Structure formats: C-alpha cells, structure tokens
Amino acid sequence: MPPLSPDNILSPLNSQQRLAVQQIEGPLLILAGPGSGKTRVITHRIAHMIHQGIPSQSIVALTFTNKAADEMRNRLQNLSPDNRTWTGTFHRFCSRLLRQHAELVGLQQNFTIYDSGDSKKVMKQAIENAKVDLKHYSADKLASQVSNVKNNGITTEHFKPRPGHALDTIIGKVYPEYQKLLKIANGVDFDDLLLHAVDLLKIAPELRETLDRGFAYMMVDEYQDTNLTQYQLIRMLNHSLKNLAVTGDPDQSIYGWRGANINNILEFEKDYPGVNLVRLEQNYRSTPTILRVADQLIANNVRRKKKQLHTDNPEGAPVRLVTFPSPRDESLDIADTIQLGIESGKHRAKDYAVLYRANWLSRSVEHALRSAGLPYQIINGHEFYQRKEIKDVLGYLHLLNNPRDNVAFERVVNTPPRKIGKVTLGRLRRWAQDNNSSMLDAARNCDQINTISKAPTSKLTQFVAMFDRLSFMSTDQVEPVIRAILDETDFRNWLTLDGSEEGYERAGNVDELVVACEEFDRDRPTEGGLEAYLEQAALVSDTDIWESQSDRVTLMTLHAAKGLEFPNVYIVGLEDGILPHERSSTDDDQIEEERRLLFVGITRAEKHLQISRCVNRFRRGSFWPAIASRFLMELPREEMQIFEPAGTNYDEEGVADSISQIDPWMHDGLPSIDINEETDLSGIDTNVAPAPQPQQNSPQNSLSGISLKIQTGAQLAEKQAAMPSQIRLHPDRFETGMKVQHAEYGVGNIVQLTGEGQKRTATIHFASLGNKRFRLAFTNLSILE
DNA sequence: ATTCGCAAAGTTTTT
DNA sequence: CTTTGCGAAT
Numbered sequence: 001m002p003p004l005s006p007d008n009i010l011s012p013l014n015s016q017q018r019l020a021v022q023q024i025e026g027p028l029l030i031l032a033g034p035g036s037g038k039t040r041v042i043t044h045r046i047a048h049m050i051h052q053g054i055p056s057q058s059i060v061a062l063t064f065t066n067k068a069a070d071e072m073r074n075r076l077q078n079l080s081p082d083n084r085t086w087t088g089t090f091h092r093f094c095s096r097l098l099r100q101h102a103e104l105v106g107l108q109q110n111f112t113i114y115d116s117g118d119s120k121k122v123m124k125q126a127i128e129n130a131k132v133d134l135k136h137y138s139a140d141k142l143a144s145q146v147s148n149v150k151n152n153g154i155t156t157e158h159f160k161p162r163p164g165h166a167l168d169t170i171i172g173k174v175y176p177e178y179q180k181l182l183k184i185a186n187g188v189d190f191d192d193l194l195l196h197a198v199d200l201l202k203i204a205p206e207l208r209e210t211l212d213r214g215f216a217y218m219m220v221d222e223y224q225d226t227n228l229t230q231y232q233l234i235r236m237l238n239h240s241l242k243n244l245a246v247t248g249d250p251d252q253s254i255y256g257w258r259g260a261n262i263n264n265i266l267e268f269e270k271d272y273p274g275v276n277l278v279r280l281e282q283n284y285r286s287t288p289t290i291l292r293v294a295d296q297l298i299a300n301n302v303r304r305k306k307k308q309l310h311t312d313n314p315e316g317a318p319v320r321l322v323t324f325p326s327p328r329d330e331s332l333d334i335a336d337t338i339q340l341g342i343e344s345g346k347h348r349a350k351d352y353a354v355l356y357r358a359n360w361l362s363r364s365v366e367h368a369l370r371s372a373g374l375p376y377q378i379i380n381g382h383e384f385y386q387r388k389e390i391k392d393v394l395g396y397l398h399l400l401n402n403p404r405d406n407v408a409f410e411r412v413v414n415t416p417p418r419k420i421g422k423v424t425l426g427r428l429r430r431w432a433q434d435n436n437s438s439m440l441d442a443a444r445n446c447d448q449i450n451t452i453s454k455a456p457t458s459k460l461t462q463f464v465a466m467f468d469r470l471s472f473m474s475t476d477q478v479e480p481v482i483r484a485i486l487d488e489t490d491f492r493n494w495l496t497l498d499g500s501e502e503g504y505e506r507a508g509n510v511d512e513l514v515v516a517c518e519e520f521d522r523d524r525p526t527e528g529g530l531e532a533y534l535e536q537a538a539l540v541s542d543t544d545i546w547e548s549q550s551d552r553v554t555l556m557t558l559h560a561a562k563g564l565e566f567p568n569v570y571i572v573g574l575e576d577g578i579l580p581h582e583r584s585s586t587d588d589d590q591i592e593e594e595r596r597l598l599f600v601g602i603t604r605a606e607k608h609l610q611i612s613r614c615v616n617r618f619r620r621g622s623f624w625p626a627i628a629s630r631f632l633m634e635l636p637r638e639e640m641q642i643f644e645p646a647g648t649n650y651d652e653e654g655v656a657d658s659i660s661q662i663d664p665w666m667h668d669g670l671p672s673i674d675i676n677e678e679t680d681l682s683g684i685d686t687n688v689a690p691a692p693q694p695q696q697n698s699p700q701n702s703l704s705g706i707s708l709k710i711q712t713g714a715q716l717a718e719k720q721a722a723m724p725s726q727i728r729l730h731p732d733r734f735e736t737g738m739k740v741q742h743a744e745y746g747v748g749n750i751v752q753l754t755g756e757g758q759k760r761t762a763t764i765h766f767a768s769l770g771n772k773r774f775r776l777a778f779t780n781l782s783i784l785e
Numbered sequence: 786a787t788t789c790g791c792a793a794a795g796t797t798t799t800t
Numbered sequence: 801c802t803t804t805g806c807g808a809a810t
Contacts, residue, residue, distance in 0.1 A: 064800075091800050116799085190800050257798065358797050360802095414786090421786045541800060559798045581797055597798080620795075621801045 009048045009079065013040070020245075020278040021045040024052065024217070027238075027272035028245040029265075033309045034294070034603035035285025035565065038247050042219055043072055045245065047079035049217060056083040058216040062090050062234075064225055066544045068563055072221075086215075090230055091190060091539050094197035097211075098188075104203055105196045110531060112187040112398050112405045113538035117386070119143065119182075119189040121407055126178035132170050146175050150191035151227040151259025153198060184438070186404040194229040201236045212240045222562075223248035223268070227259035235271070242272060250304045252600050254559055256593045257584075262303060281308050285565050287316030289639065290609050294602040296636045301592045318641040319602075320610040321632065325645065326623070327361075327572075327614050331368035334570050334610075338553060339372050341568070349375050353554040353566040355601045357579040361572060362555050364618075369553060379542050379556040389495060389506040390513055394537065396485045397478070400471055401530050404438040413443070413463055416494035420463070424456040440467065475530035478517040486510070558601045569605035571598070574613040576627035598631050611635075615645075734762055739784040747784065748772070 010018055017037055020030045021044050032038035042061060050056045063069045066089055073087045086093075095113065102109045114122065123143045127134065132142075145167060149159060156176040161168035182188060188196060201208040218238055220226070223246035226234070238244040246268060253262045269275050283291055291309050298304070324330040334354060341347040354365050359380055369376045384390060392415050398408035414420045431449045432442035446452050446460045466488050473481050486492060492510065496503045520533050543560045554566065558579075573579060580594035602609060617626040734740070738750045742764065751771065752763035762781075763773050774781070 066800095089800070113800095193800080254798075258800085360796060417787070419786060423786090539800065543799085557798060578797095583797070618801085 009044050009051060013037075013044060014282055016278055016280050016282070017041050017044075020280070021048050023245075023276050023278070024049055024054070025243055027242050027268075027275040029223075029268045029272075029275050029277050030245065030247040030280060031277065031305060031307065032247050032249055032280040033283060033307050034249065034252065034600070035283040035311075036280035037282075037284055038221075038280065039068075039071060039075065041280065042221065042247060043075040043079055046076055046083070046085055046219070050080050050083055050085075054217060056080070056085045058214065059085040059219070060093070060215045060217070061085065061087040061219040061221065062093060063087070063221040064089060065541055065563070066092075066539070067541075067546065068221060070544075089539065090233070091193045092535075094193040094233070095535060095539070097197050097200065098193065101200055101204065101207065105200050106183055107188070107196070108186050108402075108404075110186070110402045112185065112402045112408065113193065113535060114182070114187050114189045114407065115385070115538060116143075116190070117391070118187075118407045121410075122181050122185070122187070122189075123174070123178055126174050126181055129181070130173040130177040132174055137167060137170060142170065142174055145171055146178060147189075147191050148259055149175060150195050151229055153195065153227075153229040153232050155195065155199060181406075184404070184436075185406040186402050187407065191229070194227075194233060198229055198232045198236065201233070208236055209240060212237050216241050217243045218245070220244070220246040221248075222252075224250050224253035224262055224265040225255045225260040226264045228261055228264075229259075231261065231264050244272065249307075251298050251301070251307070251596055252562065254562065254593060254597050254600060256589070266303070266305065279307060281310060283309050283311040284313070285606050286311065286603060287313050287607060289316055289318055290602060290605050292639065293319050293609070293635055294599055297595060297602065297631060297634050298599045300634050301595055303589070303592055316607055318639065319635075320608075320612075320641045320643065321635065321637065322610060322612040322643040323628075323645060324612055324614045326616050327364040327618060328368075330572055330612050330614050331364040334365065334572070334612075335368035335372040335374060337610075338369075338374060338568075342374075347568065348551050349553050350548075350551045351567040352570070353556070353561065353564070353568070353604065354570045354572060355556060355558050355561050355604065356572050357558060357581060357597070359557060361578070365555055365572065369555075374553055375551065376553040376555055377547065377550060379546050379554070379560050383542070384509070384512075384545075385537060385540070387506070387509055389510055393482065393485065393491065393510055393513060394534070396470070396489070397482065397530060397534060399440065399467065400481065401475065401534055403440050403467075403471075406432070406439045409439040409443075413439075413460075416489055416491065418459050418463060420456055420459050424452055424460070427451045428460075440464070476528055477521045478529045478533045479514065479521050481530060482514055482517050486514075558597045561604050562600050565604055565606055567606045568608040569601070569610070571601045571609070571611045572613075573617070574598075574611055574629040574632055575617060576629055578617070578626075579629050579631065595631060595634075733783065734781070740764065740781045741784055742766075742772075742774075742781055 010021065013021060014037075017040065020028065020041050024045075030038070030041060032041070046056075046059055046061065049059060061069075061072055063072065069087045069089055069092075076083060076085060076087065088096075098105065098107065098111070099109050102111060120139065120143055123146070124139050127139055127142065137145075149171060156179050159172060159175055161172040182192065201211070215237055218234070220234060225248070234244065234246075246265070248265045250262055250265055253260060253265070256262065269277065286294075288311055291311055295309055322330075322333075324333065338347075338349070338352050341352070342349060354362075356362060356365075362378055362380065366376070366378060385394070392412060395408040395411040395415070398405045399412060402408070410425060413425070427449060428439060428442045428446065431437075431451075432439050435442070437445075442449070443460045444464050446457050452460075470481070470484055470488060473484060475481060492507045495507045495510065517533065520536075521529060524532060543556070546554065546556070546560070546564075548564075554564075558571070576582075577585075579598060580591055584590040584594050602611075611632075613628055613632065614626055616623045618624075734750060734753060736750050736753055739747065740750060740762075741747055746766060748764040748766040750762050751765050754761050754763075761773055763771055764781075765771050
C-alpha cells in the first residue's frame, strides 16, 4: 500500500490530468475521451483533496453503475486508506436519502423498489383503473412514456398535457393513477428514486441546505448520461457551494433513450459560470489505427464537442472489416480466431470480447464458443433475478419487509397454488381500494368481504396466518427468513412436483438464491439485513456481475461495455436495422446516438478490432437478407483490412453497391495496388486473405481457416425469384417519370433509375413515404401509366 | 381454479 | 424462433 503522499498522487499523471486533479474549488468540467485515464483522475483528485486537508466524508462521488462505483472505491482505498468518502450510484444515493426522510414525501422507510417488470404490473392496473383503452398505445408505450416524463423531472402535479396531444391526454390520466397505486403499496420505481429525492429537497429547504454544505465537494461521473431529474438533484446539492466536478464525454452519451440529456454536458459551462475546463485527450488504451477509425466515425456527428484524440501507443494491426454470409460463419470465425489466439499462447480467453447491439445477437456467438469449448461469460439482462421462481421467493421477502407491497402480495398469494384465483383476487383488490387498505389487510379481513365465498376465505386466512408466523422472525439475517419461507410453502417440492428437468433446474436456482443470501449475511453480519438485501437485489445491474479476473471470453451489449477495455474486440452485426437499430433510425439525434454506440464499442479495443456484418441474418424464424450498416461507409476504409466475399452486393438499398465502387476488391476480385500500398499488411497471413471469385457458387473464401459459403447475387436472385410467385416486368421496361404500383407501398413515381441488369435500381417517390429504392429484379411493380 | 393449447406478437439498449 | 397472452376445456 503506497503511503499517501503528494508524489504518489500527482506524479503518475500527465499535465492535463494534473490540472484536473489540482483544481479543487469551484465548478470543473473534465472532458475525458475514451481511455484517457478518467477514473484515475477522479480517484487521484479525491485523494489529493483529502491530502489537502478536506474531510473525506464531505466528498461524494456519484456514478451510474455499481461496477464503476466499486472500481472507484477500490482505487481510492489504495491511494487513501481509511477515507470516508461516499461513492455509489445515483439510485443508491437517492434511496439512502429517501429511507432517512421517507415520511416527507409520503413514503414509509421500508418502501419497496420495483423493477421494471413489477412496475409494469402496477402500470397495467393503473391503465385499468383509469379506464384507458389500449387501442392506440400499448401498456409498454405508456409505461415508457410515463418514465420519460419522470426522467424529465415532471411530477404528477406539474404534468400538463399539451392540448391536442392524444398521448399526453392519456398520460394525464394514467400517470397520477400509477403514482397513486405505487404510494398505496409503499413502493417506488427506479425513476421515483430520483424524482422523489428531488421532491424531498424541494419540500425541505433546510435539509437541502444541510446536504449542500455537508457534501461540500461533489463529483459526477459520466455526466453526459444524466437526465433532467439527476441534473436537478446535482444542482440542488451544489447551490450554496458549487464545488462540483463532472467528468464525461458527449461522444459516449448512449442513454438518450432513457432520458439522458446530452445538453447537460454540452451546456455545463452555461449552467455554472466560471467553470474550469480540462480536456483529457491523450489515450492510453488503443492503437492509433483504432483511434483513427473511431475518430473518423464520430466526426459525422454534429452534436458534440470536438476533441483531438491522440496516443503514443505503437501503430499495431489494422482494423478488420469483414462481411460474412451468415451469423453462423461470423460466430465460427470468431470462435476459431480466439481459439488460435489462445493456443498460440499470445492471449488468454479474458483478452477477448464480443460486442453487439442487442442481446439476442449473442446466440450464435454463444453457440460457436460452446462448440469450440471456449469459456465465456455472457452479460445478459437481470437474468437471474428475472427468473420466475426467484421473483416468487423474493416476493415473500418483499411482502415481509413491506406488508403494503401489493405487487408482492399478488405474486405470492397463490404461489404455490392455494386455490385462490383471479376472481377472488379481483374482489379483494376492489375491497382494498374501497377501504384504503393494502391487499394483505384486505385478506386479513376477508371474512368481512361478503363477495368472497367460504372456500377462498379460509384459504386466505390460512395464507395470512402463515405470513404472520413468518413475520415474527427477525429480519437481521436474510438466510433464516428465506429458509423459513421455503419450509412454510414447501416451495422446492412444488417446483419438482412434476419431476421435470426444468423443475429441478428451478429448484437449483432457488438454492443458489439461498447461497447468495448466506453470503450477504456473512458480508454484513450486523446491519438490518433483509431491507438492505432487497435494496441491493433491486439495484444490481447486469454489468455488475461481470468479472474482470475470470479467464473467460466476454459477451455483452455495446451499452454494457462502456467503461471496459479489452485487448481484442469483435463487434458483430453491423447491419441496417441492428446498428443503427430500426427503432432508432427515424431522426438524426437517434442516429447520432447509435453512432456513438459504435464509437464506444470501437474504443473498447486496445490492440485488435474486428467489425463484421452478415449478408443474411436469422430473424423472426427465418433468414433475411441484411443490408450493410450505413456506419460502415463512414469508416476510413482505405486504412482498414477488408474481407468481403464476392457477391455481397445485393442489398436493396444499394449500400453494398457503393461499397463495390469504393472497394477495388469488388471490381475484379483482385486487391488493387493502392490498397496494398496504403494498408499495413504485416501480420496478415496471406493464406487467409480471401480471393473473391465473382459469380462462383462454391465455398472459396477462408478466414482464419474457416470456409465461407459464398452466396452470390445470382443465388440470391434465384432465392428471391422463388419466393411468392409474382410476375416481374423486365427491368428495362421502366423509365423515369413512370407511375407505378408497388404491392406494399402503393402508387408512386419513378424519379431515378441507376445500375444495369440485376443491379438496376429505381428510386420511387411515394406521396406518403417519400423516396424508396428498389432493385427492379427483385421487386414486383406494375406500370400504371 | 388450473391447466393446456393455440395464436399472435416481437425481439434495443438499463438503474 | 421464442415468449407472452388469452380462451377453452377439465
């Protein structure tokens, strides 16, 4: 453990980093590019402040993920042992605050934190109560819209529907009802943690003032990802004392969909006049090549602060850009390369990461890695805590901790089945609402509810009796409680009743949960266990599960990869509709965010990076032709190593066509001299470089020893022609200006015609949709005039 | 009340 | 291809 001396704190820093560390008073904006030592700056800055005599408990560092907070805490611990600085996530910070002052915002201290699944149930109830019909908007849509509103710091009192906005009107009904139900259940959703905290500070100005001065120095990590509610929280705690340092990178803002407001960082200088600005532009992570690729891509964004990323790292290998026929080939090739890398002794499994836009894309990769016998860890949703059997058991814990938790009550009252059906529950719910009581209390008084008949009454009474037996237990330790629950309910027997494989698997999961509770008890032997356990269970994120030490290949989404780095990175599925995602391709802001997402992915790589796409993608049960992502066109192809099998140029939008125009490989199947001169081919095994053979059907290309089944344009044309039998007019029949009928899009006018033969493409203008492009060989059009 | 079966829908990203 | 939801049968 190094002693706390100015030398240890300042000497390992470059001049910019030192500037940021030594700037203690007043507002500070640290624009930190990827791999620029941001965490180091934050931790050294805190250590420096402590060394300067600032009480460590007056410093707070807020992050978005537990992973980031833990990392920070550990590193700070090394620099400054015995510090009492609070590091943690926004949500935990707010939760702590709310538990201390719950009554002020109409909660009880033992409130439940609902995950998105639970809050969706509340939302459905709210929709029913508010008598809103779901013809126009789904429950999901309404839930996310309400979340949006809350992320913008708007409480039910302040929400004013804009006249003429149908959605607003509905939200105006549903939102208050939803909040009412949450309050009755003494529950909060994720957004509430932040929103109620802000509310609390507004209601209690003297508390705000105390906290503002108490947390005299505040640091916020990933400031570009803050939403308006978080922004308000930060402002309110940095009003009297404005010693606020934020770090962030607008280019890595990827949570706009969750309400993150990139303006918070772009306008930080306006919000806090007299701000000091430090740019961390030296990158210690990646090769110059990788950085150039990242830089050129992100240069296409308009909404950003320009940075000049540079590095002293050695040049390294070129970035590879590969087109595969199918995800299977993509995955097999990746698995194979990884295996070779490990066998050669140059790399370990943990040096590799495969990143993708959406979780479902991991499947084929997972399969390939498993077949190859490679160890991997997949970071995938709240998988464990999401399982039904886990949620069921946790439901009992929640109900014990917060007897007003109606969601938990409804979850467990008939699990395992006790012959309490939805009719009974409906009556119970009605009575509870009419009598302002919780469902549990309603069940307690069910003999007074005349709509409920004898049999269910006795069942409910039994359930309440069981609950009461359990609630006598001390909640200091979790494990005894959970064991008692399993005993009382005979849970394991119920799971394994049918003797199915699945049942035993579920029972195994429950056992795992018990072990997790034991561990929790062991780590925190004294404190009031149950509530703390439930809180941490609610606030863990999938990325927290990621183990940096374990020697396994990492599979995760691009979002989850933020903040991490790997020697070798594969980014897969660079296809239109996937990245950018089809639901984010409507407006420019969303496209920019998708671009940032790819930027984040690229900048995770230290030494080797491969970006790939497939020509066909298995989606919704069958293979569909996939169009290359538009972002591929924005990369500096002249300095990348490009592998494209022949015949990849058959996408409808003509993207691959343009590739073929830029990429000499596509013209005659031979690498051009230009490419060879400009590309560093050292380290490339010439045997694995493909020799594309246009129009050839047999497998020819081999990447890293895996053969690629080339699907040619001709093949695809055949395939498409074999699809729904429709008579297609010869491409030459069409002329610009013609009025044509498209089966799906209706009537339009041909505004442009390009290409020859199979590639002949028409741009057609539809009144309703604007311009669309079609390959005439594959599209069924009839001529109207 | 529970279970089974079929149909439809839908596949972002997360505290 | 999967999961979810709903409705009918037991």
